[in-house]
Amino acid sequence: GQQVMQIPQYQHVQEGEDFTTYCNSSTTxxxxxxYKQRPGGHPVxxxxxxxxxxxxxxxxxxxxxxxxxxxxxxxxxxxQTTDVGTYFxxxxxxxxxLTFGTGTRLTIIP
Amino acid sequence: xxxxxxxxxxLVTQMGNDKSIKCEQNLGHDTMYWxxxxxxxxxxxxxxxxxxxxxxxxxxxxxxxxxxxxxxxxNLHINSLELGDSAVYFCASSRLGQGxxxxxxxxxxxxxxT
Numbered sequence: 625g626q627q628v629m630q631i632p633q634y635q636h637v638q639e640g641e642d643f644t645t646y647c648n649s650s651t652t653x654x655x656x657x658x659y660k661q662r663p664g665g666h667p668v669x670x671x672x673x674x675x676x677x678x679x680x681x682x683x684x685x686x687x688x689x690x691x692x693x694x695x696x697x698x699x700x701x702x703x704q705t706t707d708v709g710t711y712f713x714x715x716x717x718x719x720x721x722l723t724f725g726t727g728t729r730l731t732i733i734p
Numbered sequence: 735x736x737x738x739x740x741x742x743x744x745l746v747t748q749m750g751n752d753k754s755i756k757c758e759q760n761l762g763h764d765t766m767y768w769x770x771x772x773x774x775x776x777x778x779x780x781x782x783x784x785x786x787x788x789x790x791x792x793x794x795x796x797x798x799x800x801x802x803x804x805x806x807x808x809n810l811h812i813n814s815l816e817l818g819d820s821a822v823y824f825c826a827s828s829r830l831g832q833g834x835x836x837x838x839x840x841x842x843x844x845x846x847x848t
Contacts, residue, residue, distance in 0.1 A: 657836065666824055667777065669836040710775055716833030721790050724777040 626651060628715040630725030638733045643700040645728035647713035654716045656689055656696045661727075662709040670698075705732050737761050738840035740825050746846045747815055754811045755843045757825030763838070765789075765831055766808040768800060769824040771842070777824070782832050783808055790832060812845075820847045 629648045637643050647656065655674045659667040671680055673689035673696060680687045686699045696715075700707055713725040738759045747753055759766060767790075768780040782790035786802045797813045808825060825840040 654833065661775075666839040666842050667826075667837075668839070672836060712777060718833070721779050721782060721832045722837065724779075727775050727777070729775065 626715070626717050626723055628713060628723050628725040630713055630728055632728055633726065634729050634731075636731045636733060637703050639705060640702050643703050643707070643730055645698050645711050645713075645730075647696045647698075647715070647725050649694045649715050649717075651717060652693050654693075654718055656693075656716070657714045657722065658687060658696075658698055659712045659714060659724075660709050661712065665709075667712060700730075703730070703732055705734060708732050738825055738827055738838050740823075740840040740843050742843060743841060744844050744846075746848065748848055749815055749817060751815050752811070752813045753815060753845070754809055755823055755825075755845075757808045757810070757840055759806055759825075759827040759838070759840075761827055761829070761838060762806075763827040763829050764805055765828045766802065766805070767826040767828075767832070767837065768808065768810050769826060769839075771822045771824060773821070781808075781810075784831060815845075815847045817847050820845055 657672045658670040661667045677691045678689040684701045688697045710727045710729045712727045714722045741756050765784045767782045771777045780794045781800045783802045785805050799811045802808045822842045822844050824842045826837040828835050828837045
């Protein structure tokens with residue numbers, strides 16, 4: 625079946641450093657979504673990217689969708705302790721189900 | 735107001751028992767889902783319902799049976815619980831169909847089978 629791979633699995637950064645997680649699919653996606661799950665919490669929608677090469681920003685977060693619509697990235701500038709959590713990408717193949725990536729668990733060293 | 739609610743939040747039970755988890759959304763969404771998140775945090779879809787009709791049924795043992803009495807509710811019944819069923823189960827809903835729009839997740843039900 626369709627898979628969405630995400631790297632790295634874990635990332636530990638000093639507070640104030642930048643953080644990036646990458647998402648890859650072997651087949652073209654119709655759109656990609658990003659979710660954040662705080663420890664002990666539930667996934668919360670962050671953003672959806674639809675167009676090839678699309679870039680969207682939310683304050684310190686920058687989301688990109690690759691030109692071929694097979695990969696995406698989430699970059700956080702100057703991490704803060706509130707950024708702690710697991711970040712999931714979720715790829716949609718046509719009108720089929722959303723396939724979640726394996727997630728990147730971010731921990732911040734104060 | 736809670737958008738997607740689940741009960742119970744925690745469920746501890748013994749192997750072989752039957753249990754149910756309930757989910758309700760007050761967002762007016764047509765599509766609802768059940769996801770399983772294992773100890774490694776992998777999030778996998780189990781079922782998807784659109785307006786009470788089963789749309790997605792992943793490779794899930796038939797001990798798991800979803801039921802949607804109306805489009806605001808999607809319950810999950812599990813028969814003959816096994817140790818491997820221990821996980822967090824999330825209900826979610828979306829306005830658009832699967833893959834097309836943001837999903838709103840419930841708080842999760844942590845199931846522990848002993």
